[in-house]
Amino acid sequence: MKKSIYFFIMLFSCILLVSGCSNTSSDENKDNNNSKGEISSTNDPNDTDEDSNVTATIYVSDFESDSIVNKEVKLKEITANTIFDELKIEDIVVSDATVKDFTTYEGQDNKTIGVLNLSKEFYNFNLGAGFESMMLNSIAKTYIENFDLDKFKILVEGEEYESGHILIEKDEYFTKDSLE
DSSP states (O other): OHHHHHHHHHHHHHHHHHHHHHHHHHHHHHHHHHHTTOOOSSOOTTOOOGGGOEEEEEEEEETTTTEEEEEEEEESSOOHHHHHHHHHHTTSSOTTOOEEEEEEEEOTTSOEEEEEEEOGGGGOOOOOHHHHHHHHHHHHHHHHHHTTOSEEEEEETTEEOBOSSOBOOTTOOEETGGGO
16 A cells, blocks of 8 residues: 555656746747747737847047047947937936037048037037047947948037037047047
């Protein structure tokens, strides 16, 4: 009699063990597949394919070392607005500033030039000259790298950048070399 009870307990334990492992295993495989960016078998319109994202490099201010450092971010696409939105998230620019337009063209010297025209709200910051310079360098380096530019200029409301500390002349540009 004791052998029969022992046998049934062992059999029941094995059944629970096998059924428990197979369900967990199936769920783990489903989760692992989705975390690797593979397409889920569901047709949920809210599901996004992680592989459709692109990596952009945003340059942020490192106040401790008084320099700018790069940070990789995932975006749906790289546009002037998505890059600018990331700079807002990183508190490089004020949140109420907007991109009026961004143009690129080839200059007479066969250099690719980018011009970022921002709204007047861009000036709504309270920074010293050093931190303002870091902010401008962060923006410039971010756009130069992500759009493969040779030269870059920031305008505000179509006018040359001018604050209480910094004036950028009409023929002045940020360049790859000047930001290294």
